[in-house]
Amino acid sequence: MSDSRSAEPAASHIASSHEGTAVGRTSLADEAQIAAAGAADLVRAYRSGALRPSTVVDTLLQRVDRLEPQLNAVTEVLADSARARAAEADRRYAQADGGQADHVNADHVDAEAAKTSSLASQPLLGVPVILKEKHALAGHALTQGVIELAETPTADHPIVERLIAAGAVPIVRSTVPEFCAATVTESRQWGVTRNPWNSECTPGGSSGGSGAALAAGYAPLATGSDIGGSTRIPACYCGIVGYKAPYGVVPGLQPSSMDWYRSDSAMGRTVDDVRVMHNVIAGQHAADQLSIPSTPVPALPGDSAELQAQLAGRRVVLSSRLGDYDVDADTLRELHATAEALANFGVDVVEREPAWHADALMELAFAHYGHMLAPSMSDEIDRAHAAVSPYITQFVEHALATAARIPLHETLRRETAVRDELSAMMNGAIALLAPVTARTALPAQAPINSVDEHGRHYWQQQMAVPFNINNRCPVLAVPTGIGDAGVPTGLQIVAHPYAQNDAFMIGAAVESVRPWAGRRPAL
Template sequence: MSNDDICYLPAIEVLKLFRTKKLSPVELLKAMVARSEKVNPKINCFADRYHDEALAQAKASEARYMKRGAKTAPLDGIPLAVKDAQRVGGKRTTHGSLIFKDSVDDHSDPMIERLQQAGAIIFARTTTPEFCLSGITASRIWGVTRNPWNTGWGPGGSSGGSGAALAAGLTTLATGTDIGGSIRIPASACGVVGFKPPHGRNPDGPPSNFDRFNHCGPMTRTVADAALMQNITSGPHPLDHDSIRQKVKLPTEPAAIKGMKIAFSVDFGYVPVDSDVRQNMMQALEVFKRLGARVEEVDLGWTEAVDHDALHWYNMMNFGRQTIWQSKDNADLMTDYALKFAEAARRNSTMDDIHKPWERTHKMYQTLGPVLASHDVFICPTNNAPSVRADHDPWDPEFRVNGKKVDPEFGWVMTHQFNMLHNCPVLSVPSGHAASGVPTGIQIVGRTWDDARVFKAALAYEKALGSWYTGKGKRPVL
């Protein structure tokens, strides 16, 4: 097995090799570091790196596996890359901003804490746009992150560094956060798996844990690895008031889905969808049909005004306030897109706007709720365009998809609707590639709190396709 093959192994397979002493945590980490030194300069997906510290942890993990009868943790020795927006005790978290370049945290966020306690080795932080407020991954502190499948294109955002690192074989597991699609957008654009759990399923740190549109979750190369991470991170935490009491055990092995009822919509009735995205979505539905699922197109009756305006209102009251506060004293350190966000927030925000997204969310669920009540899952594209260029301007007034002028920030994604519907679990999985080489993805949306059914559908789909990174022909050429 080559070093590159080792770097693309799923965590579940790595753990088996560790236990049978056919691979060691030190060998894996060294292979990962060597590959990152070769590949990362081409895509720029890593922020801070802790290679020496991680190697010491890998050696300690190796010693545990070598000792007869020793107990090992569930993720003992597995390399983990953490988004540079989640706290890691003793490390700085910059949030993609020069403003926080010296901000060191004294504790880890609950999700990260649980992964550390499970034995994962945090060896790198992944890039994010400033304040995580964009679907692009570019910042003044870290520069531009590129898509491993085609470096002229971006990896999506705001967890773009995590998506790119996974696709490039630079980490085994990664983390992300998701307030408008920030896990699922890069999962789709990079051809990996990303899960937005119901709000509160995974405990989080403040202030994100109180934001019902916000979620923290796993990013992986396989559905089973995402389930593995979820089974470790979910459940109540004594320091997170919003973490929910119920803990769900997710399946990691595929099962038959014959008779499963699947509803779908390619465009929600109003979204312009790239032809490659549409074609790959329909091919994915054919896979579900071959597996015995009953697939039915539905009309949710949603309109652009119902969901799009609502998220803008919400962001102006949330991210917008943050950019306003920071620009008062630190405008010289901020990115152009963050300063434009502050200008828009000053111009558009009123205290009345905070209630409008809740009203619109309720209206949207009046049609989605009954659809999910009569179907097991709902499927739609993750992004309605494969991605945007690496130098995309999220304020470009002339940005178009399929010739139609759309919002340059949210007009190419179909994710934010399910942040507003925050209790629905949503898993993004690959659906194919566009002509540009950039991957496309689909979202599998579940009934509120019904995470297990989403994973059941995804595991069966993944098995039917034979996984996504099993051979060199299925990997980016870098």
């Protein structure tokens, strides 16, 4: 496999060529262990000398080559650059070992402390990462799933820049729906991306390629973005962790970064891995004047007893339906089992429902999209004479029609009312727990008709958008169990504005009381 600089339509889009290197095949048992390792696991193994970044990268490239025909989650394999970055990481770890040994002989300081100090500037050194295709990688085609919009950026997206500076190794780029504007991942350019837990089902969208690739073990970390659930929905359907940071905390690129519903995101397989990645990508950036200074989310308690002591008696609110969303029974079953486990852990769980209505929330969101997003999509389609899927045409038409009925100043008034209701419901609590999705599993294809006979858009099957409206609230999506279709279920943890540590503390508690690490799709 080698770096691909262009994309081709449908299922044959991945560049794949064997380069005549001397790399040997890794056994499937070894491959499975490496594929299951988290970012923190890999860094520990690199520092101890148990693994080399080059071994990990070669093994995961083999895995991508073997599994991609099943999933179709990758737009581009970055084999050449990944191997080069891994080789440099090998050298850095070896250099740290050598420098540490000399330092210890001379000064008798702690060996591990010396090694950690020499590598502290690159907390993700040698860790493979999946890049959502919409996050620009300099010199590589950027289309967002619409080939007519292809361009070749000359600079990395701010979060890609920061990941590479932290030592991460981009290994693949992942599929998105057209314009990243769907809750499934399907496009005319790349075809249908499938869920590794059940190939008949979608991994969600728009970060569905990242979610599927994470669940399949292509890498322990991935980038996502979220303007209506695009990080949290794939996290739920793929059994991984996804984080929507408060608006402005993670830098983006204008003009999309001017939309206060959106955020670029960290995705991973553990809460702490996502915390570390988020700390790498967050913070003010010169390319985004709307980005704000950010305090890193502190390390989580080292063991379950310490976590339990810190959360004892702290209140969280459980909302099963966020008003009147029609939620599938298996999602509710796993949500309530998780809430019960948290209560047994010592967390004070109280049940409340907001005075929200799903129809009204979606009307408000689509008025916002009609003012902020759909006009530019329409302009780009016309300018490029782009051929787009029906779900994009229907999205644009529905958003523009809704905005024509509801002026921008009215959307701002309604958004304020939604935020006030959330503040009242969360009074006295540190977080809200709610489902991410109303439908536990959806088919691996775009809906034939995006709007039903009642005027409801298919996005209403999801429960993420209320917390894009509540855009200063951090929201962490974590797994809760497995639904009846074999697709994972999840919940979203919503904390008060900018109270990021609370979201991660509750996420760590869910991970402790409902362990997930041993569950993996049977690929």
